Amino acid sequence: MTAHDPSLARPNTPVTTYRYDEFDAAFVRERVAEFREQVRRRLEGSLTEDEFRPFRLMNGLYLQLHAYMLRVAIPYGTLTARQMRRLADIADKYDRGYGHFTTRQNLQYNWPKLIDTPDILEALAEVEMHAIQTSGNCIRNVTADHFSGVAPDEIEDPRATAEFLRQWSSAHPEFSFLPRKFKIAVTGSEHDRAAIMVHDVGLRIMTNAAGDVGYQVVVGGGLGRTPFVGKVLRDYLPRADLLAYLEAVMRVYNRFGRRDNKYKARIKILVHEKGIEEVRAAIEAEFVAMDRGVFSYDPTEFERIAAFFTPPPYEALPAESAKLRAERVAHPAFGNFVEVNAAPHRVPGYAIVTVSLKPIGGIPGDATSQQMRVLAEASERFGFGELRISHEQNVILPHVKQDDLFDLWKLLDGAGLATANAGLVSDIISCPGLDYCALATARSIPIAQAISKRFSDLSRQRRIGKLGIKISGCINACGHHHVGAIGILGLEKKGQESYQITLGGDPTFSASIGEILGPGVTAEQVPDVIEHIVDFYLAERQEGETFIETWRRIGHARFKDVLRREGEDGADI
Amino acid sequence: MALISEGRFIEDAWRRLADEEALPRSGKVIVSLARLEHAVAHLEAGVALGVLAPNTTEPEALAAALPRLSLISIVFPAFADGRGFSLARLIRRAGFTGELRASGRLLADQYRHALGCGFDTIEIPDDLAERQDESQWQAERAAHARTYQRGFVAPGSILEARRKAAAK
Numbered sequence: 001m002t003a004h005d006p007s008l009a010r011p012n013t014p015v016t017t018y019r020y021d022e023f024d025a026a027f028v029r030e031r032v033a034e035f036r037e038q039v040r041r042r043l044e045g046s047l048t049e050d051e052f053r054p055f056r057l058m059n060g061l062y063l064q065l066h067a068y069m070l071r072v073a074i075p076y077g078t079l080t081a082r083q084m085r086r087l088a089d090i091a092d093k094y095d096r097g098y099g100h101f102t103t104r105q106n107l108q109y110n111w112p113k114l115i116d117t118p119d120i121l122e123a124l125a126e127v128e129m130h131a132i133q134t135s136g137n138c139i140r141n142v143t144a145d146h147f148s149g150v151a152p153d154e155i156e157d158p159r160a161t162a163e164f165l166r167q168w169s170s171a172h173p174e175f176s177f178l179p180r181k182f183k184i185a186v187t188g189s190e191h192d193r194a195a196i197m198v199h200d201v202g203l204r205i206m207t208n209a210a211g212d213v214g215y216q217v218v219v220g221g222g223l224g225r226t227p228f229v230g231k232v233l234r235d236y237l238p239r240a241d242l243l244a245y246l247e248a249v250m251r252v253y254n255r256f257g258r259r260d261n262k263y264k265a266r267i268k269i270l271v272h273e274k275g276i277e278e279v280r281a282a283i284e285a286e287f288v289a290m291d292r293g294v295f296s297y298d299p300t301e302f303e304r305i306a307a308f309f310t311p312p313p314y315e316a317l318p319a320e321s322a323k324l325r326a327e328r329v330a331h332p333a334f335g336n337f338v339e340v341n342a343a344p345h346r347v348p349g350y351a352i353v354t355v356s357l358k359p360i361g362g363i364p365g366d367a368t369s370q371q372m373r374v375l376a377e378a379s380e381r382f383g384f385g386e387l388r389i390s391h392e393q394n395v396i397l398p399h400v401k402q403d404d405l406f407d408l409w410k411l412l413d414g415a416g417l418a419t420a421n422a423g424l425v426s427d428i429i430s431c432p433g434l435d436y437c438a439l440a441t442a443r444s445i446p447i448a449q450a451i452s453k454r455f456s457d458l459s460r461q462r463r464i465g466k467l468g469i470k471i472s473g474c475i476n477a478c479g480h481h482h483v484g485a486i487g488i489l490g491l492e493k494k495g496q497e498s499y500q501i502t503l504g505g506d507p508t509f510s511a512s513i514g515e516i517l518g519p520g521v522t523a524e525q526v527p528d529v530i531e532h533i534v535d536f537y538l539a540e541r542q543e544g545e546t547f548i549e550t551w552r553r554i555g556h557a558r559f560k561d562v563l564r565r566e567g568e569d570g571a572d573i
Numbered sequence: 574m575a576l577i578s579e580g581r582f583i584e585d586a587w588r589r590l591a592d593e594e595a596l597p598r599s600g601k602v603i604v605s606l607a608r609l610e611h612a613v614a615h616l617e618a619g620v621a622l623g624v625l626a627p628n629t630t631e632p633e634a635l636a637a638a639l640p641r642l643s644l645i646s647i648v649f650p651a652f653a654d655g656r657g658f659s660l661a662r663l664i665r666r667a668g669f670t671g672e673l674r675a676s677g678r679l680l681a682d683q684y685r686h687a688l689g690c691g692f693d694t695i696e697i698p699d700d701l702a703e704r705q706d707e708s709q710w711q712a713e714r715a716a717h718a719r720t721y722q723r724g725f726v727a728p729g730s731i732l733e734a735r736r737k738a739a740a741k
Contacts, residue, residue: 023731027719034716046704054653055682167721173689177655254659291666
């Protein structure tokens with residue numbers, strides 16, 4: 001364990017994250033007490049496993065292949081150094097010394113005991129955290145842009161909206177037993193880092209002609225076995241109508257969503273089967289008929305929440321740091337780290353740093369308790385005590401002074417957290433797959449590790465440029481393979497693991513679902529196939545083109561062709 | 574069947590009438606949705622009328638009978654089927670002020686969901702009532718002092734509490 005030296009920390013209780021008031025704290029405590037009682041009743045027999053199931057899921061507790069799994073909510077991906085340390089302590093005390101950060105900005109523990117979970121939830125509640133609605137057929141933990149509040153292209157910090165929705169959706173009496181899970185994502189920027197087009201409801205903060213801030217509402221996106229890009233439900237929804245409108249969406253979905261088949265129970269199927277016009281008409285009719293008094297919009301409450309997400313006390317600095325420039329030249333490895341893992345910040349002299357949880361050959365998204373503590377320390381020393389979890393399964397330090405980047409890099413490097421591959425080919429999104437998951441049909445983690453090792457040369461990765469590989473171990477698509485520039489889906493065929501490759505997926509505003517490249521390949525063949533695809537892209541790309549741009553320009557058939565030809569030439573694919 | 578009201582098991586004063594049974598001259602009867610129109614037309618004024626409504630019922634199907642109805646019992650075919658919660662809200666919105674009953678294998682853990690959506694009473698099978706005694710229903714009723722939503726349970730909205738605290 002790295003001892004935290006208080007003298008190194010800035011006097012900085014984070015001022016940029018939501019703080020519970022007495023009511024939030026009481027609410028979470030009540031949920032913990034309720035769950036403790038439910039566990040007791042389950043063990044005593046007054047609840048059967050079938051009856052207990054939805055309630056344990058609503059508190060984040062799964063029964064997986066080998067053990068229980070607890071999914072902790074990190075609302076809109078924001079957490080504080082104190083919270084990160086608590087996650088580390090829980091990993092040590094109740095798990096095996098590590099945690100897994102997920103594509104929904106949550107943290108999963110893979111080995112907790114049922115009897116311990118109420119104590120874990122209590123330990124979380126002490127630092128304003130919970131596991132409420134990280135699973136189950138309810139409105140799930142709301143996700144948001146991991147660059148919230150610091151992105152140069154941001155209209156408004158989406159976290160105020162996300163927190164507003166967290167409260168509204170928590171233990172909602174009407175919408176806790178929906179046909180299926182329901183996921184909402186919010187973005188406030190011109191670039192979408194929250195994948196709003198592939199959520200049940202995506203909210204894009206925008207302004208209308210009068211300059212008022214509101215939302216574009218997208219509905220019916222999603223991955224899984226029937227992937228869809230969402231459709232625009234409302235071009236512009238005034239903020240005052242947000243909760244009422246979402247109530248209307250949820251009520252229509254709760255009443256008319258299919259319940260005969262769990263794979264057809266998502267709102268995307270309702271939108272697909274009825275058509276967006278019919279669904280919109282039903283929602284608008286409900287919205288008009290609604291009694292607004294029950295949940296009328298309170299602008300004071302929204303402003304109270306928004307006031308927590310204000311900028312930290314930045315220093316006035318030159319846009320570019322001379323110190324940084326010199327250090328980049330003097331230390332090439334550091335220079336590469338800055339080039340790849342640091343992003344422009346809205347405030348001069350600062351940077352947004354992505355800490356990769358994808359070391360070469362590592363398990364994507366896993367962090368040891370030691371690494372969590374280093375991250376907490378890094379955020380305190382170099383970032384106002386605030387961290388973010390990205391849906392790419394990385395950790396973000398959103399407010400790092402350019403002058404501090406070198407010291408930060410040294411600290412991270414010492415903990416194996418300085419891999420300079422953010423957004424590159426080895427920054428792979430992967431679900432836990434058959435190694436942990438009860439649903440999986442194939443392994444994901446070893447595939448990610450094999451690809452990562454194949455492309456271990458970071459300078460080669462930089463030459464390839466931004467390229468997202470996403471791997472799922474079953475058709476439920478937790479690894480988001482449909483929206484990977486290169487997607488890999490693990491299936492089981494006649495007792496063998498088989499991997500289907502898709503190309504051209506895109507999770508941003510220009511969303512698209514990847515197209516299948518050809519017949520499935522074996523686990524051993526996957527790295528070769530990926531390498532062929534990448535080599536073909538490198539040969540074909542024009543100046544400055546990303547993988548997806550080249551793929552869109554020259555077409556899917558050319559990629560298919562080249563692989564087919566190489567197969568005929570004897571290449572083992 | 575066992576009936577829960579205000580966290581206690583109580584006697585059920587209502588009787589479910591089979592479709593082939595003659596309309597009674599007194600008491601409180603629950604008829605099927607299919608028989609509702611007939612019952613409204615022919616039931617004597619002194620007899621209290623209730624209806625058993627599937628959770629897929631359109632609220633409009635009850636609109637004409639609403640002034641005559643003293644009880645609406647919404648069926649929960651499974652405890653995880655939440656359609657009845659939305660239907661309850663719609664029925665309350667339509668102005669129904671009589672007894673709103675949830676009928677099915679509901680769990681004590683869902684008591685506050687039911688209360689929050691406008692239900693008054695819960696009717697569960699006896700085997701379930703044996704496992705979920707009165708203390709569990711009372712505990713659940715008391716456990717949720719605060720909610721983020723504003724609904725039919727008068728106290729308890731966090732938003733209202735914040736407003737009051739801010740006004741002080």
